[in-house]
Amino acid sequence: MRDNRLIEVEDLSVDFPLDGATVKAVDGVSWHIDHGEILAVVGESGSGKTVSALSLMRLVEHDGGRLRAGSIDFRAKNGAVIDIAGLEQDRMRALRGNDIAMIFQEPMTSLNPVFTIGEQIAEAITLHQNASEAEARDGALEMLRRVRIPDPEQQLSRYPHQLSGGMRQRVMIAMALSCRPSLLIADEPTTALDVTIQARILDLIRLLRDETGMSVLFITHDMGVVAEIADRVVVMRDGAVVEQGPAEAIFHAPRDPYTKALLAAVPRLGAMRGRSVPARFAIPDVGEGEGESGGEGGGEEVATLVGARDTVRRDGPPLLEVKNLTTRFDLRDGAFGRATGRVHAVENISFSLRAGETLALVGESGCGKSTTGRSLIRLVEPTSGAVIYDGQDLTHLSAAALRPYRKRIQMVLQDPFASLNPRISVGAAIAEPMHVHGLGTKTEIQDRVAMLLRRVGLEPEHASRYPHEFSGGQRQRLCIARALGLDPELIIADEAVSALDVSVQAQVINLLIELQEELGLSYLFISHDMAVVERVSHRVAVMYLGEIVEIGTRAQVFEDPRHPYTRRLMAAVPVADPSQRRTEPDVMALEIPSPIRPLGYEPPARAPIDVGDGHLVMPHEGLES
Numbered sequence: 001m002r003d004n005r006l007i008e009v010e011d012l013s014v015d016f017p018l019d020g021a022t023v024k025a026v027d028g029v030s031w032h033i034d035h036g037e038i039l040a041v042v043g044e045s046g047s048g049k050t051v052s053a054l055s056l057m058r059l060v061e062h063d064g065g066r067l068r069a070g071s072i073d074f075r076a077k078n079g080a081v082i083d084i085a086g087l088e089q090d091r092m093r094a095l096r097g098n099d100i101a102m103i104f105q106e107p108m109t110s111l112n113p114v115f116t117i118g119e120q121i122a123e124a125i126t127l128h129q130n131a132s133e134a135e136a137r138d139g140a141l142e143m144l145r146r147v148r149i150p151d152p153e154q155q156l157s158r159y160p161h162q163l164s165g166g167m168r169q170r171v172m173i174a175m176a177l178s179c180r181p182s183l184l185i186a187d188e189p190t191t192a193l194d195v196t197i198q199a200r201i202l203d204l205i206r207l208l209r210d211e212t213g214m215s216v217l218f219i220t221h222d223m224g225v226v227a228e229i230a231d232r233v234v235v236m237r238d239g240a241v242v243e244q245g246p247a248e249a250i251f252h253a254p255r256d257p258y259t260k261a262l263l264a265a266v267p268r269l270g271a272m273r274g275r276s277v278p279a280r281f282a283i284p285d286v287g288e289g290e291g292e293s294g295g296e297g298g299g300e301e302v303a304t305l306v307g308a309r310d311t312v313r314r315d316g317p318p319l320l321e322v323k324n325l326t327t328r329f330d331l332r333d334g335a336f337g338r339a340t341g342r343v344h345a346v347e348n349i350s351f352s353l354r355a356g357e358t359l360a361l362v363g364e365s366g367c368g369k370s371t372t373g374r375s376l377i378r379l380v381e382p383t384s385g386a387v388i389y390d391g392q393d394l395t396h397l398s399a400a401a402l403r404p405y406r407k408r409i410q411m412v413l414q415d416p417f418a419s420l421n422p423r424i425s426v427g428a429a430i431a432e433p434m435h436v437h438g439l440g441t442k443t444e445i446q447d448r449v450a451m452l453l454r455r456v457g458l459e460p461e462h463a464s465r466y467p468h469e470f471s472g473g474q475r476q477r478l479c480i481a482r483a484l485g486l487d488p489e490l491i492i493a494d495e496a497v498s499a500l501d502v503s504v505q506a507q508v509i510n511l512l513i514e515l516q517e518e519l520g521l522s523y524l525f526i527s528h529d530m531a532v533v534e535r536v537s538h539r540v541a542v543m544y545l546g547e548i549v550e551i552g553t554r555a556q557v558f559e560d561p562r563h564p565y566t567r568r569l570m571a572a573v574p575v576a577d578p579s580q581r582r583t584e585p586d587v588m589a590l591e592i593p594s595p596i597r598p599l600g601y602e603p604p605a606r607a608p609i610d611v612g613d614g615h616l617v618m619p620h621e622g623l624e625s
Contacts, residue, residue, distance in 0.1 A: 001073050001081055006182055006215045007056070008032040012070035012085070014051050014060055025051040025065065027239040033183070038209060038216040040230035040247070042223065042262070044501035045472060048239040049219045053185050056217070057102055058084060058092045074099070077182060097128045101176035103169070105188035110172055111160040117144075118156030121175050128179045143174035146211075147204060165365055166197035170204065177208065187219045191499070194364040194528045199572040199582070202229050221501045223266045224531075224574035227251055228581050235259045247578040265503040266576045267531035273559060278308045278358060278536045280513050281506035308513050311356035311520060312538055317391070318352035319522055320376070320490060325349050325385035327368075327375045331596065344595050345371040347546035347603060348385070355489065356516065358523040360533040362569065363543035366595065369526045372543070373492045376524070377409050378402060389490075407437055410483035414495035416475035420467040427453075427463025430482045437486060452481040456511060473504030480511065484519075494526045509536055530573050534558050542566045545595055547606070552615035562617040 001008050014026040026048040033039045041049045054060040056072060072084040076099055084092070104110050112120060121143055122136035131139060137156070144152035147170040160168055169189060176184055186205065190198040206229060209216055218229055226233055227247065234244040235256065243256040254260050265281060272279060327346040330339040346368040353359045361369040374380045376387050378394065387394045394405055413419050420429050427449050434445045450460035456477040467475055476496065483491055493512070497505045513536065515521055527533050533540060534554060541551040542565065550563040561567045575581070597603075608616035 001075065004034050005032050006035050006037075006075050008071075008073045009052070009056075010071045010073070012052065012055060012072065013068040014048075014055055015066050015068045016064055017066070024239055026055065029070075029236070029239070029241050031234045031241065031244060033215045033217060035182075036209065036213050036215060038206070038218055038229055038231045039234065040218045040220060040226040040232070041234045041236060042220055042226050043236035044221050044262075044503065046238070047236040049236050050187055051239075052236070053102070053187055053217060053219055056084060056183075056185060057096055057100060058087065058089065061089075075182075097124060097181065098179050099181055100183045100185065101179070101181040102185040102187065103172045103176045103189050105191050111168060113160055116157050116159055117163070117171050121171070121178055124175050124178045139178060140174075143178050144171075146177065146208070147171075147174045149174070164197075165193055166200060169193065169197075169201055173201075173204065173208070177212070177214075180212065181214060183215050183217065185217045185219070188221070189218075190225060191220065191222065195530060195574075196364060196568060196572040198225070199228075199574070202574075203582070205229065222574070223251075223262055223502065224576045227576045227578045228574040230578070235262070251576065251578055261503060263576060265506040267506075267529075267535050268576060269531045269534060269558075269570060269573045272534050272554065274555075276553075276555065277310045277538065278513050278516075280308060280510045281535070309517050311516050313355040313357075313520070319355045319357075319390060320353040320524075321386075321388040322352070322372075322376070323350050323386040323388065325372065325375060325387065326383045327371050327380060328383045339599055341596050342599055342601070344546050344597050344601075344603070346375060346382075348606075349541075349543075349546075349548045351541055351548065351551060353490070353522055353524065355522055356520045357538045358516065358525050358536055360525045360527060360537035360540045361543055362527055362530060362533050362540060364528060364569075367543040368546040368595070369543050370494050373411065373494050373524060373526050376492065377406055377411070379411075407486045408488055409490045409492065410486060410488040411492045411494060412476070412479050412483050412496045414499055416472065416479045417467060419479050420475060422467050425464050425466055426470070426478050429467075430463070430478065430485055433482060434485050439486070448485065449481075452484055455484065455515075456481045457507075471504070473500055473508060476500065476504075476508055477511065480508075480515075484515070488521070490522045490524065492524045492526070495528070496525075497532065498527060498529060505532070512536065530558075530569050542569065545593065547618060548608075548616075549618040549620075550616070551608070552613075556613070556615040560615070562611055562615070564620060 009032065010030050012026055012029045013024065016023040016025055029052060041052060043049045051060055051065065055067060067085050070085060074082050074084050076082055118137060118140050121140035125131050125136040125139045141152055141156060144155055149155050149167060149170050163171065190201050193201065202225065205216060220226060230247045232245065233247050233250040235242050235258065237258050243250065243254065243259045250259065251263065254263060325346055326348050329343040329345060331341040331343060332338060333340045349372065351359065361372060363369050371380060375382045382395055385395065389405055394402060420426065430449045430452060431445050434440065434448065439445065440448065449463055453460050453462055458474065458477060470478065497508050500508060509532065512523065516523065525533065525536055537554050539553050540557040541548045542557065542563065544565045550557060550566045557566060561570060606618060608618050611617050
């Protein structure tokens with residue numbers, strides 16, 4: 001192994017024996033990481049990228065996997081080269097944490113909810129470094145400072161649920177780095193994070209690499225993130241490496257059709273400039289031959305955007321009008337459950353939505369966008385305001401009177417697996433709402449289920465299968481089919497594509513646009529992904545701390561953003577081009593303030609300013625009237 005290399009993987013193969021068959025999760029994979037280098041392994045679900053990472057930690061055996069062939073040579077801190085693939089598990093335990101550490105996508109499932117942040121970091125230090133209790137606490141405090149957590153002394157005594165998603169991910173990084181490993185494995189560490197928090201975590205990882213000299217194996221399916229952080233890139237598909245090389249070469253001159261397809265499916269901010277209606281993604285062929293984007297410069301988005309037909313019905317009143325909607329939640333504590341504070345989740349927002357229109361609600365976690373969607377159909381009860389649907393105020397209707405309107409308004413949620421009952425077939429799940437609302441005989445409903453499955457790109461015979469037999473993208477299509485079963489007029493899509501691989505995301509978005517054209521559907525599209533929102537929306541509302549701080553047409557908000565928070569969201573979107581990566585780290589950017597207020601607090605009345613043609617912006621310092 002060359003002196004500058006930290007780890008070298010040669011012809012690695014990993015199998016999973018299942019019911020008499022063998023699944024080749026990784027098949028003949030080879031790559032290396034140099035000292036101080038960030039290597040991104042990119043690919044969609046099932047490509048083998050996570051299995052490769054778990055093999056480096058020898059954790060794959062705990063999930064039933066088997067290292068069938070290959071070598072994993074690793075240079076330990078003492079300079080000795082160790083073949084991890086042949087290492088006994090007790091010796092491997094000494095290597096984990098000390099030399100190789102790993103962080104995962106969802107920090108809340110990786111942190112113990114019953115111990116404080118300080119206790120958990122100190123435990124890792126005590127376990128691997130034989131430190132005293134005082135030394136471990138000092139080490140934990142130093143690590144929190146290193147990952148730029150504000151007020152680290154106070155954060156030591158907090159529990160995971162008291163921190164935001166971005167703060168929890170920083171704690172996981174602090175824990176992983178507490179023993180100063182040579183290699184940090186980051187498995188989809190930013191996928192579930194808002195775009196501004198994601199930018200800060202990427203900046204932090206790069207800054208820590210520069211400060212400590214550690215190497216990073218960064219696993220993701222997001223090519224924008226890869227362009228932002230990687231020195232070199234390995235592209236995986238179906239357990240094999242299809243292409244690898246420097247980041248600049250992969251993005252500017254990709255050679256494999258699959259790499260070109262991944263790049264073409266990345267939504268690029270600014271691609272919709274000059275367009276007034278949504279546009280489908282052009283999804284290239286990823287077969288054995290050349291894709292649509294073949295040739296030099298294949299990393300560029302395919303030449304033409306497939307524009308949609310204008311579906312907005314501008315005659316007559318809006319389908320939905322929201323007036324001064326406010327939703328607050330009491331915080332209760334003590335034996336008698338007395339209210340001690342109040343969460344101002346949604347604060348005095350107003351907007352309208354026309355038939356055939358897509359209004360996007362964007363903002364970071366905790367801004368109130370999901371609570372807004374749930375308040376519209378009273379899955380959570382609004383505190384005040386009016387939700388007028390087709391001329392009827394829904395906020396004061398009885399449960400029986402509200403029921404027909406819930407049929408006309410459906411929701412599609414972020415996690416399709418949690419939305420489907422694992423114990424019933426998908427056909428039964430799609431049919432259930434139709435049975436509840438009495439929409440036909442059993443035979444008629446079965447025929448309708450078959451039609452809906454075809455409509456979302458699946459087959460009628462899939463009705464007898466169960467949710468676990470489908471991929472994430474297919475499960476989301478099933479949830480869309482179930483929502484369509486009641487012939488809704490409005491679909492509230494709450495982060496419906498944020499957890500999907502980039503090409504699957506493109507397919508689902510195309511499906512939503514096609515359904516809007518064919519059925520005249522209206523969408524309230526809730527998302528934190530500005531590039532996706534630009535592609536699907538007619539109008540955009542930006543939320544911050546429960547308020548709509550800017551609302552207007554897609555062109556107004558994206559091409560002439562006026563509120564500083566809107567500009568901050570757009571600036572944080574990663575660009576799928578390594579030559580345009582941000583050079584100034586922003587790891588110390590302020591977290592969004594807490595929406596918790598004392599009992600009885602009433603915010604000062606605020607009204608937006610019309611900066612032209614219905615483009616409304618909340619007052620802020622420096623706003624031109």
